[in-house]
Amino acid sequence: MDHSALSPLLTHLAALRRRALGLTIFSALALGLAAGLMSVLLWVLLEALFFLSPPWRTGLGILALLSTGGVLAFALKRHLPVLLSQHRFALFVERRCPPLQQRLISALELSGTDPSLHSPALLAAASERATALLRTTDPSQILDRRPLYAYLRLLGGAVAIALLCGALFGDDLAQAAQRCAHPLTAYERPPRTLITVQPGDLEVIKGDDATLQVHFAGDKPRRARIERRPSAEAPYQTEELVVDRADSVAYTFPQVQRSFHYAIAVGDDRSPEYEVRVIDPPAVKRLRLHYQYPAYSQLPDRIEEEGGDIQGLPGTRVALEIAANKPLSKATLVLDDTLSIAARLDGATARVAFQIERTGAYHIALVDRKGATNRDPIRYAIQVREDQKPVVAIVDPGRDSDLPESLKVLLKAEASDDFSVEEIALVYRVNNDSEQRRALPITPQREVLISHIWDLSAANLLPEDRIYYHLEALDNNQVAGPQKGQSRQYVLRFPSLYELYSEADQAQQEQLSSLDELAAEGQAHQEYIERVRRELLKSEELSWEQKKELESTLTAEAERARAVEELAAELEKTIDSMQDEGTGSEELLDKLDHIRELMGDIATPEMQQALADLQKAASDPDPRVLAEALKRFNEDQQAFQQRLDRTIALLEQVRTEQQLRAIVEQAAELARRQSQINRELADGQSGLRQQLQEGSLQRDTERLAEQLQDLSDSTAEQNPALSEQLAHRAEDIERKALAERMRQMVRQMRAKSPGAAQQSGQALAADLDALAEDLQRMQDEYLAAEKDQLSRELRRAMRDLVQLSQRQESLFADARAQDQFALMQGTSHVVERIAAVGERTLALAPDLRATVGYALREMHDAAQRLGQRDVQGARHFQRKAMRYLNETVLLLRESLDNLAKAQTPSAFAEAMQQLLGLSEQQSQLNQASEQAMGQMPGSSLQQQIARLSAQQQGLMQALDEIARSLRGHRGAQQRVQAIQDEMRDVLADLQRGRLTQRTRQNQERIYQRMLDASRSIHSRGFDEKRRSITATDQPYVGPTALPADRGQTPDLWREALRQALAGPYPEEYRALLRRYYDQIYQDLQVREAP
CATH class of the missing domain: 2.60.40.10 (Immunoglobulins)
Structure with missing residues (x-):
């Protein structure tokens, strides 16, 4: 058979069969997978739901596998037999492709038979036809893919179901799947x-x-x-x-x-x-602060280990050492939550330093090695203590005041700073002139005491000039610069003599008025008490109203005595003020001081005792006791009244002398001021200051004319000649039109006519000089006339007393009572004249009045004895009366000598000069004592001490002489008495052969007291004037800081030298002071040398 036609058919059929086989296998696999996935999912679901035991889990697993295998086998068994048989596959194709009409199956069947049994051509034709039909037929028409797609969809659905279950029950299914993967393993049932x-x-x-x-x-x-x-x-x-x-x-x-x-x-x-x-978080366990203060503060470094707050000055460097509770990886200092400063680490310790400038806060941020931080770190305060400004206060005079006569002001001030006062300056200006600065010598320290004599004599000041002054203190701040502290500003006013004398005259006038009122009140009380005494003698009883009135009168008398004592204290203030301001001569101040002592003696202890006895007798039921007490009190009250009358008369006399002296000195001052203005005009100064000064001069000239007229009126009855002279001088001022010419000079200065102003000023100066000389001559004539008149009165009294003494002696032979009474009457007339002189002068000897009083008393007793024919008894009293008369004559001679010396200054100034000379001798003695203390004990030292004792004894005697010459000067007497007490202690030590440090200190005090006591003769006006003012709030000007010596032993010698040099001593004694203290320091250095 020709196989060429059959071969393509077989090839095509084989390809088609392979395709069908693949499609079948894929379909079976898809079905099997879908079945297996569903079986396994069911198995896992059952495991998840029921937590099966291993047998059940294994059985269900096997069942799931068998189910999957069965489905796969069923699918393959159903389709594989057709595909494995060519004949059966061809029949399958014939059924799917009807156009073949048995050609395919016929060709396949005939190809295997004997060719003789069929037609080859027919077979070939059938084969070709079948091949052609197969080629033109779509394979999908023969092979159905829908089952594959259906199985794939089934598989996809299974996958979708599995995914959904996994999404819904993922954890449970995962655990169940895990258990199903190990079906034979026994698991515990998981919780729900x-x-x-x-x-x-x-x-x-x-x-x-x-x-x-x-x-x-x-x-x-x-x-x-x-x-x-x-x-x-x-x-x-x-x-x-x-x-x-x-x-x-x-x-x-x-x-x-x-x-x-x-x-x-x-x-x-x-x-x-x-x-x-x-x-544990990192934390600060300990904080150590090391302070390094700015250099200017002179503060030592300081370490604090308690707390963390920082307090310091601006510029202070603070080093922090931070101890943490665990090792750190980082530490940071955070200032005010803004600035961070990293610290250096060393395990659990951190160190950081910074400089404080302002107040704020800081905290420390810590991080440990695990990254943990300290939670809510402590915020520490940074308190910057600002360097305070120095505080300076003027404590003396510490108020607005007038310039003293010496134009030297003793400034005492205290300055303090928290670290050091570096500089103190006196800042002042005269009126509205520019400020001037004068640095005061100080030793920089935290607290400074200043005692500085500010001499303004070279400032060419004129009356009514004002000096505005304050102190400025600078500290030693080297960071922000020195800070300045300023004291309160005070004013020194240069008063005119008119103002000074007016104040003194007003004070005296007020005192005189008060004394006059007290005298009038005393006279009325005296008359009332005498009237009560007489009524008591008549009725022997006082009514209740009379007793109350008597008690009131006695109370008033006690108040009157106290009032006189207060007036004496006020007069003492007036004397001090006049001495400070230089408005009284030494003689005049002496008189006022004696009058003050008289006022203090007006209320005698006898009178006070009589008053007390009278107050006690007023409640006694016996009227005779009260009458006797009234008599004694009336006698003492009469003496009180007489002393008061004499004090008033003396004050009036002294006031007249003071007013006359004030007029003379004011005239001299007017001339001096005019001359100074003229000198300033000659220097080309004709500004506002000169105009104001000339205007002030014009007003004071008018006041001088008024004073002359007032004094003339007040002395018209007492001294008509003086009154007439004063009136003529007042008329001269008006006639020469001095005030009007001064106003004209001011107008010339304002009109910028210096030549005319100078010419007017020169003429005015000449007239004022002439006026001052004329008034001075008038004062001298008045004082000489007063002295001459008083001397004549005293000489007359002396002659009369001599005659009375002779007559008293003659009565020894012819003792008749009437002659003795006549002699006593004559003596009483002399006593009255002496009392009249005593009301005009203080030159009378202190015992004069008492002595002549004793003479009168003895004459009275002698007359009584003669009236009783007791001649022998009378002669005893006559002898005593004659002795007292002779003593009175001697006292009158002493009073004449005192009056003759009254024209020259009293012995007070001379005594102070002598005391200043003794201070130099005491200084030399102190130096010798200091040298003797350095010697070794032995006979040589005892000889030296003996010589020192003799020298100290000589100074003591000289000091006793000075003390006797200062009788009547109570203040000076008290200072000399204090020196005598100190000197007695030193002399006692030296006489015992002892020379100790205590002795040396006493000698230094003696020397210092001598200098202080003699100060008043060289510079007045340094003592603070006492004034009576209404109480007000006053700023505190006392010390403001701790002592600068911090309790260390002070250098007494250096402090004594500083005080001595700051004192108001004459220039001739300053060199002596320096030599004295220099010698002391040299001796101390030699003694301390090894």
Whole structure:
């Protein structure tokens, strides 16, 4: 048979069969996979649902495998037999391709038979026709792919179901699949709820919160339990956790302080036990501060180990050493939450330094090696203590005041600073002129005491000029620059003599008025008491009203005595003021001081005792006792009244002399002021100051004319001649039109006519000089006339007393009572004249009045004895009366000598000069004592002490002479008395052969007291003037700081030298002071040398 036609058919049929076989196998595999996936899913689902035992799990697994294999075998068995048989496949093709019409099957069957049995051509034709039909037929028409697609869809559905179950029950199915993968392994049945805790074990910083995230799988619970215990051995503490069927919930252990174990339990499920481990955060365990203060503060370095607050000056460098509780990886100093300064680390120690400039705060940020930071670090304060300004206060004079006569002002001030006062300057200006500065010498220290004599004599001051001054103190601040402190500003006013004398005259006038009132009141009381005494003698009883009125009168008398004492104190103030301001001569001040002593003696102890006895007798029922007390009191009250009258008369006399002296000195001052203005005009100065001064001069000239007229009026009755002269001088001022010419000179200066102003000034100066000379001459004539008149009165009294003494002597032979009474009457007339002189002068000897009084008393007793014819008894009293008369004559001679010396200054100034000379001798003696203290004990030292004792004894005697010459000068007497007391102690030590440090200190005090006592003769006006003012709030000007010496022993010698040089001593004694103290220091250095 020709196989050429049959071969293509077979080839095409074989290809078609291979394709059909592949399609069948793929379809079977898809079906098998779908069945296997569903079987396994069912198996896993059953395992997840029922947690099967290994036999069931294994059986279901085998069943699932068998099911899958059966489905696959069934699918293959159904289609593979057709594909494996060519004949059966050809029949399959014939059925699927009807156009073949048995040609394919016929060709295949005939090809295997004997060719003789069929037609080859027919077979070939059938084969070709079948091949052609197969080639033109679509394979998909023969091979059906729909089963494959259906199986693939089934497989996809199975996969989708598996994925859905995995999504819904992923964890359960995964665990079930795990168990199914090991079907023979026995597993414990898992809980219904699966708990997962994140992060499980954890570390937290002590005090922080520990937060957990708890996940729930399976049966979602409504509540869970938190089981907690501090250690693995301790029992659990349970706390409920609300879940409310959530998949997860967060839980926080707040502010964990200690480590603990915990677990989460739900129903039959319980998580593993986890541990929360607490670690301590880094913290500052100790802080050490090292202060390095600015150099200017001179403060030593300081270390603080308690606390962390910083206090210091600006510019202070603070080094911090930070000790932490664990090793650190980083430490930072944070200033005011802005500036960070990294610290140097050394394990658990950090060091950092910075400089403080302003107040603020800081904290320390720490990081340990695990990255933990210190929580809420402590904020420490930085308190910058600002360098305070120096405080300076003027304590003397410490108020607005007038310039003293010497134009030297003693300034005492205190300055302090928290570190050091470097400089103090006196800043002042005259009126509205520019300020001037004068540096005061000081030793820089924290507290400075200043005593400086400010000499304004070279300032060319004129009356009514004002000096505005204050002190400025600078400290030693070298960081921000020196700071300045300023005292309160005060004013020194240069008063005119008119003002000074007006104040003194007004004070005296007030005192005189008060004394006049007291005298008038005393006269009325005296008359009333005498009237009461007489009525008492008549009626022998006083009514209740009379007793009350008497008590009131006695109370008034006691008040009157106290008022006189107060006036004496006020007069003492007036004397001090006049001495400070230089408005009284030494003689005039002496008189006022004697008058003050008289006022103090007006209310005698006898009168005060009589008043007390009278007050006591007023309550006595015996009228005779009261009458006797009234008599004694009336006698003492008469003496009181006489002393008061004499004091008033003396005050009036002294006031007249003071007013006359004031007029003379004011005229001289007017001339001096005019000359000074003329000199300034000649220097080209014709500004506002000169105009104001000339205007002030014009007003004072008008006041001088008024004073002359007032004094003329007041002396018209007392001294008509003086009154007439004063009136003529007042008329001369008006006639020469001095005030008008001064106004004209002011107008010329304003009109810028210096030549005309100078010409007017020169003429005015000449007239004022002439006026001053004329007034001075008038004063001298008045004082000489007063002295001459008083001398004549005293001489007359002396002659009369001599005659009376002779007559008293003659009565020894002819003793008649009437002659003795006549002699006593004559003596009384002399006493009255002496009393009249005593009202005009203080030159009378102190014992004069008492002595002549004793003479009168003895004459009276002698007359009584003669009246009783007791001649022998009378002669005794006559002899005593004659002796007292002779003593009175001698006292009158002494009074005449005192009056003759009254024209020259009193002995006070001379005594002060002598005392100043003694101070130099005491200084030399002190130096010798200092040298003797350095000698070794022995006979030589005792000889030296003996010589020192003799020298000190000589100074003591000289001091006694000075003390006797100062009688009547109470203030000076008290100072000399204090020196005598000190000198007696020193002399006692030296006479015992002892020379100790105490002796040396006493000698130094003697020397200092001598200088102080002699100060008043060289410079007045240094003592503070006492004034009475209404109480007001005053700023505190006392010390403001601790002592600068910090309790160290002061250098007494240097302090004594400083005080001595600051004192108002004459220039001739300053060199002496310096030599004296220099010698002391040299001796001390020699003694301390090794």
